[in-house]
Every structure is written in C-alpha cells, then in structure tokens.
Amino acid sequence: MRRLAPMLLAALAIMAAACEKKTQPAPSGEGGTQSPGQSSNTGATPPPAADTILLGQVGALSGGQATFGISQRNGIELAIKEANAAGGVNGKKLAIRVYDNQSKPEEAAQAVTRLITQDKVVLILGDVASSNSLAMADKAQAAGVPMITPSSTNVTVTQKGDYIFRVCFIDPFQGYVMAKFARDDLKLKQVAVLTDNKSAYSIDLANVFKQKFTEMGGKLVAEQSYSQGDTDYRAQLTAIKKAQPDGIYVPGYYSEVGVIARQAREVGLKVPLMGGDGWDSATLFELGGSAVEGNYFSNHYSPDNPDPRTQKFIADYKAEYKSVPDALAALGYDAARVAIEALKRSKDLTGPSVRDAIAQTKDFPGVAGTITLDDKRNAVKSAVILKVADGKTQYVTTINP
Ligand code: PHE
Numbered sequence: 106m107r108r109l110a111p112m113l114l115a116a117l118a119i120m121a122a123a124c125e126k127k128t129q130p131a132p133s134g135e136g137g138t139q140s141p142g143q144s145s146n147t148g149a150t151p152p153p154a155a156d157t158i159l160l161g162q163v164g165a166l167s168g169g170q171a172t173f174g175i176s177q178r179n180g181i182e183l184a185i186k187e188a189n190a191a192g193g194v195n196g197k198k199l200a201i202r203v204y205d206n207q208s209k210p211e212e213a214a215q216a217v218t219r220l221i222t223q224d225k226v227v228l229i230l231g232d233v234a235s236s237n238s239l240a241m242a243d244k245a246q247a248a249g250v251p252m253i254t255p256s257s258t259n260v261t262v263t264q265k266g267d268y269i270f271r272v273c274f275i276d277p278f279q280g281y282v283m284a285k286f287a288r289d290d291l292k293l294k295q296v297a298v299l300t301d302n303k304s305a306y307s308i309d310l311a312n313v314f315k316q317k318f319t320e321m322g323g324k325l326v327a328e329q330s331y332s333q334g335d336t337d338y339r340a341q342l343t344a345i346k347k348a349q350p351d352g353i354y355v356p357g358y359y360s361e362v363g364v365i366a367r368q369a370r371e372v373g374l375k376v377p378l379m380g381g382d383g384w385d386s387a388t389l390f391e392l393g394g395s396a397v398e399g400n401y402f403s404n405h406y407s408p409d410n411p412d413p414r415t416q417k418f419i420a421d422y423k424a425e426y427k428s429v430p431d432a433l434a435a436l437g438y439d440a441a442r443v444a445i446e447a448l449k450r451s452k453d454l455t456g457p458s459v460r461d462a463i464a465q466t467k468d469f470p471g472v473a474g475t476i477t478l479d480d481k482r483n484a485v486k487s488a489v490i491l492k493v494a495d496g497k498t499q500y501v502t503t504i505n506p
C-alpha cells in the first residue's frame with residue numbers, strides 16, 4: 106500500500122513524458138518512446154533520413170525499475186544532443202529510438218528484436234537491470250548488433266558474446282567492495298543476507314558478498330529471500346532478527362528495498378542495512394523515509410565528486426532535467442558517448458566494424474570514471490560507498506579494484 110502513491114506519481118510522470126515524445130516527432134526521424142508490443146503498422150515511427158544514424162535504446166520506463174530507465178534515457182539523450190550540436194558523426198546526425206521494457210525481461214527481448222529487424226539500428230544501448238540485459242544480449246549477439254549496457258553489473262551479461270559490452274564494473278567486484286567496507290569500516294562480525302530470488306543481479310551479488318565476507322573472517326548467520334514485487338517481508342525479517350546479526354545485506358532494487366527498510370525497523374531490527382547500486386533512486390528515499398537514513402550502499406558515482414568533468418556534467422544535466430543525475434544517468438551518458446566515439450572511429454556502420462571500434466575503447470574520460478574495456482568487454486573502475494543522509498546520498502569512501 107505504502108508504495109502506491111510514489112509509484113503512481115512515477116507512472117504519471119512517465120506517461121506524460123511518453124505523450125510529449127509521441128506528439129512531437131523530430132523531423133530528423135528521431136524515434137519516440139514506444140512499447141515493443143505495439144504493432145508495426147499502427148505504432149511505427151518513420152525510418153530515419155539517409156543522413157541520420159539510428160541508435161536503439163531499451164529501458165524500464167514503467168514498472169518497479171522505472172526510475173532506472175528514465176535516468177538512463179535522460180543521460181543518453183543529453184549525450185546525443187551534445188554530439189549533434191557538435192556536428193554529429195562524420196557528417197551524419199544521430200537519432201535514437203527508445204522502447205519501454207516495462208521492467209520485464211520478455212519485453213526487453215522483444216524490444217531488441219524490433220530494434221534489429223524493423224528499425225535496423227546500428228547499435229543498442231541498455232538496459233539497467235541485469236535480468237533485462239541478459240534477455241536482450243541473447244538477441245543482439247545472435248543478430249550481430251553491438252549492445253552496450255551502461256549499468257548492468259551481473260558478470261554473465263557480457264559473457265553472452267563478443268557484441269556485448271558494458272561501461273561499468275561487475276558484481277564480483279561490487280560484492281567484494283561492500284564486504285570489505287562491512288568488515289574494515291563498520292567492523293561487522295555476523296551478518297544476514299536478504300536476496301531477491303527473481304533477479305540475477307541480486308542472487309549473484311549476494312553470493313559474492315557472502316563468500317567475501319566469510320573469507321575476511323566474518324560470519325553469515327541468516328539467509329532469506331523474497332520475490333520482486335512482494336510487499337510483505339515481515340516473516341523473513343523476523344527470522345533474521347532471531348539470528349541477531351549486526352548488519353543485513355539487501356542487494357535488491359529500490360522499489361522493494363524501501364519497503365524492506367521500513368518493515369525491518371517495524372520488527373525491531375536496528376542494525377545497519379547495506380546494499381548495492383540497485384538502491385540508487387530518489388524513490389528509495391521516499392519509500393523508505395527515515396528507515397533508510399544512515400544505511401550504506403555501493404555505487405558507480407557520487408554527485409559529490411569534485412572532478413570538474415563530473416561537475417560539468419551535473420550542471421548540464423540539471424539545466425536540462427532539473428534534477429541531480431544519479432548513477433544511471435551518468436552511466437547512460439558515458440555509454441552513449443563511448444558508442445558515439447566508436448562510431449566516429451569505425452570504418453563503416455556494419456556490426457563487426459562497430460563492435461571492433463567499441464572494443465578498442467581505452468582511457469575514455471567518462472563522468473562516472475575513466476573507461477578502458479578489458480578483453481571480456483567490461484570496464485575496470487573503482488566503486489564508491491554512499492550513506493543515505495537527509496533524503497540524499499552522502500559520499501563516504503572510494504574502493505579501488
Ligand atoms: N547493477 C544493477 C543490475 O545489474 C543495475 C543498476 C545499476 C541499478 C546502477 C542502479 C544503479 O541489475
């Protein structure tokens with residue numbers, strides 16, 4: 106119940122954004138936001154003009170991960186706008202077609218198929234949640250169309266094949282980061298873990314954390330799970346309480362974590378909660394209120410980073426969208442810029458050429474860290490630990506690979 110009001114608001118905001126896009130088709134053949142389920146003859150957007158390079162994007166613009174997809178879209182849009190203002194790619198303008206996957210892997214896969222077979226995009230950007238990206242990667246790899254996920258951290262995503270890239274770190278590192286912080290800084294001795302068993306991200310991240318935390322001399326005293334979309338976590342939290350942990354790792358997404366935090370406090374659990382990048386949403390602070398204050402999560406970027414490159418991006422983003430960019434927006438921006446630079450260097454716009462150009466990305470000045478892609482098509486970057494304070498994030502520390 107509690108989560109209905111903010112979710113409704115978010116849904117309304119998305120609908121408004123989608124309408125705006127549909128009623129204002131850009132003359133250059135720029136795509137609007139559509140659901141992949143729309144039939145081609147009613148929902149089709151005109152093909153791009155000959156002097157336009159069409160990119161595709163799939164993200165959650167509705168459902169439990171909606172703030173992820175909206176931030177990702179904003180970041181990508183800003184990068185494309187800047188690139189076009191600076192002359193585009195070798196004399197051609199860039200356009201992007203965006204599809205909403207409704208926070209569902211099946212929709213994400215369908216959207217990719219549509220981008221490839223109907224829209225004939227040269228590359229695909231997205232998604233945030235690893236389970237969606239995994240479904241997309243199968244299709245993109247099979248068709249030989251390059252895909253860059255800005256922010257999916259599950260290790261298996263880029264293992265889908267040589268057309269699949271990411272500009273963020275991976276969960277074997279992210280899990281280590283929080284285990285280290287829990288042991289060295291929070292001095293925790295015995296923890297509990299609460300996993301979302303519908304999310305590849307949550308399951309694997311929980312496993313890495315457990316392994317690292319115990320290797321570092323800590324103890325795991327309770328393990329519980331839930332399914333994405335659940336609203337009552339009291340049974341799991343009560344079982345966790347009985348085990349008397351001194352911290353709880355909750356590597357889920359904001360829609361569930363906000364409610365979990367409140368219910369944890371309700372059942373009398375006062376110990377710190379810890380999470381991963383999936384906590385990164387302003388909606389977490391609305392849903393969780395005072396219950397999320399003082400807790401910690403690992404992330405890709407902090408808006409407090411004084412680096413002039415990062416601060417310039419934050420200022421430009423604020424001017425455009427009237428909000429402080431979260432990590433999804435920063436990584437969306439970085440992924441789009443990596444793609445655009447690769448298109449400039451690519452010898453032509455065929456899949457293999459674009460793939461090879463992306464693979465050569467080295468020392469790229471991203472706003473969420475410098476990007477060099479390794480031979481597994483992953484970026485190796487440091488992570489930050491953030492604390493929730495006064496309804497926002499507060500930078501705590503940086504942990505290097
Ligand atoms: N890393 C998460 C996943 O793979 C997605 C995410 C990234 C969420 C960054 C928030 C911020 O599912």
